[in-house]
Amino acid sequence: MCPGQGAYLPGALRHLREVPAVAEVLAAVDAHAPDRRPGALPVGRLLTEEDAPGPEELLRADPLGFDLATYAAVVAAATVLLDLAGPRVDAVLGHSVGDLAALTVAGAVTVRQGVQLLRVRDRLLRTAGLPAxxxxxxxxxxxxxxxxxxxxxxxxxxxxxxxxxxxxxxxxxxxxxxxxxxxxxxxxxxxxxLASRTAFHHPLLGEVHRSFRGLLRTQPIARPALAVHTTAGHWAATPAQLRTAAAAHLTEPMALHRALRALCRAGFTTYIDSGPRALLSALVKASLPGCATAAPLRTPVGAERIRQRLAAVAPPHRPGQGAW
The missing domain is CATH 3.30.70.250 (Malonyl-CoA ACP transacylase, ACP-binding)
Known part of the structure; x- marks a missing residue:
C-alpha cells in the first residue's frame, strides 16, 4: 500500500540510505528536479537526515520539495519491501497522491515520469488562482x-x-x-x-485536473508488473485506466474502506504499509479486522529488521490466489 501526503517524515529512510534501491530512487528524483528554488534541500537529504524540516515547515517553504519527498519516500520504501518480500506481492494500492507512487512501483511509469508529473502539477497548482x-x-x-x-x-x-x-x-x-x-x-x-497545500479530492481543482489529464495523455504508460487497485474500488489495467488513477487525487473522492473490502473478497489477506507512520495499516485494521497487516517502516530500521517484520506476517504462498 502506497500512502499519500502523510508519508513524508524527516529522515525516514536514514537507516536505508546505503541500500542500492533506496539510493537509486533518491538520486533519480533529485537528478530530474533541477528547477527547485535556490537553497532547497535535496530530496535525498530530506529523507536521510533526521533534522530535516518537518511536514508543515517543508510544505510552507518548499511545496514542490514536500511533494517530491513524499513520492520518493514511498517509491523507495516500497521498492525495498518488494525486494525483501519476494514474489508473494501480487498487487499495489495507492492512497490519494500515493497513486502516482503506486504506478511507479508497479512499473507503469518511471521515476523520471513521476517527477515530471509532480513538477507540472506544482506549476498548475501555483498558477490556478485557488482560494486558501x-x-x-x-x-x-x-x-x-x-x-x-x-x-x-x-x-x-x-x-x-x-x-x-x-x-x-x-x-x-x-x-x-x-x-x-x-x-x-x-x-x-x-x-x-492535515499537512496539505490545498483541498485535494475537491471540485476546486477541476481546471488543474483537466490540464493534468491533458499532460497524462502524452505520457507513455507501460504494462504494470503488479496489478494496480484503486481507492475507487476497481482494478486499473489499461493505459486509460492507469492515467485516470494518476489524476484521481485532484478531484475524485476516495472510498478506501470499499476498496479494501473488494480486495478482501478477492482473496487478499495481508496488507503491507510502505509508509513511515503505519497510517494505512491502521485503516486496514479498522476496516478488515480479520486480515493481517505489516508496517515494516513504522520505525526507522535496517533491511534485516524489515525482513523480520515481513516474515512475521507472511502467509503461506499459494500461487494465483493473490495472498498479498
Missing part, C-alpha cells in the same frame, strides 16, 4: 459529516475520503473548513488538520 483551502481528518462517520456540512452552511466542504467506518477526511476552503472543525469539536469528535 485544506483538509482535515475526523473520527466522525460519513453520515454525521454530511449532516454537519448541511446544517453548518458549509456547502463548499466535501467528504474527500471515506477511509474507515469511523474516519473521514474533509476538504474545502479554509473559512468553511474551520467552521466545520469547530462544530465537530463541539460534538465531541477528534479533528486533525
Amino acid at each position: 483551502a485544506g483538509m482535515v481528518a475526523t473520527d466522525a462517520d460519513a453520515g454525521r459529516a454530511a449532516r454537519l456540512i448541511r446544517t453548518c452552511g458549509t456547502a463548499q466542504v466535501r467528504i474527500a475520503a471515506r477511509n474507515a467506518p469511523a474516519q473521514v477526511v474533509l476538504a474545502g476552503p479554509d473559512a468553511q473548513l474551520a467552521h466545520l472543525e469547530r462544530a465537530l469539536l463541539d460534538g465531541g469528535h477528534r479533528v486533525t488538520r
Whole structure:
C-alpha cells in the first residue's frame, strides 16, 4: 500500500540510505528536479537526515520539495519491501497522491515520469488562482459529516475520503473548513488538520485536473508488473485506466474502506504499509479486522529488521490466489 501526503517524515529512510534501491530512487528524483528554488534541500537529504524540516515547515517553504519527498519516500520504501518480500506481492494500492507512487512501483511509469508529473502539477497548482483551502481528518462517520456540512452552511466542504467506518477526511476552503472543525469539536469528535497545500479530492481543482489529464495523455504508460487497485474500488489495467488513477487525487473522492473490502473478497489477506507512520495499516485494521497487516517502516530500521517484520506476517504462498 502506497500512502499519500502523510508519508513524508524527516529522515525516514536514514537507516536505508546505503541500500542500492533506496539510493537509486533518491538520486533519480533529485537528478530530474533541477528547477527547485535556490537553497532547497535535496530530496535525498530530506529523507536521510533526521533534522530535516518537518511536514508543515517543508510544505510552507518548499511545496514542490514536500511533494517530491513524499513520492520518493514511498517509491523507495516500497521498492525495498518488494525486494525483501519476494514474489508473494501480487498487487499495489495507492492512497490519494500515493497513486502516482503506486504506478511507479508497479512499473507503469518511471521515476523520471513521476517527477515530471509532480513538477507540472506544482506549476498548475501555483498558477490556478485557488482560494486558501485544506483538509482535515475526523473520527466522525460519513453520515454525521454530511449532516454537519448541511446544517453548518458549509456547502463548499466535501467528504474527500471515506477511509474507515469511523474516519473521514474533509476538504474545502479554509473559512468553511474551520467552521466545520469547530462544530465537530463541539460534538465531541477528534479533528486533525492535515499537512496539505490545498483541498485535494475537491471540485476546486477541476481546471488543474483537466490540464493534468491533458499532460497524462502524452505520457507513455507501460504494462504494470503488479496489478494496480484503486481507492475507487476497481482494478486499473489499461493505459486509460492507469492515467485516470494518476489524476484521481485532484478531484475524485476516495472510498478506501470499499476498496479494501473488494480486495478482501478477492482473496487478499495481508496488507503491507510502505509508509513511515503505519497510517494505512491502521485503516486496514479498522476496516478488515480479520486480515493481517505489516508496517515494516513504522520505525526507522535496517533491511534485516524489515525482513523480520515481513516474515512475521507472511502467509503461506499459494500461487494465483493473490495472498498479498
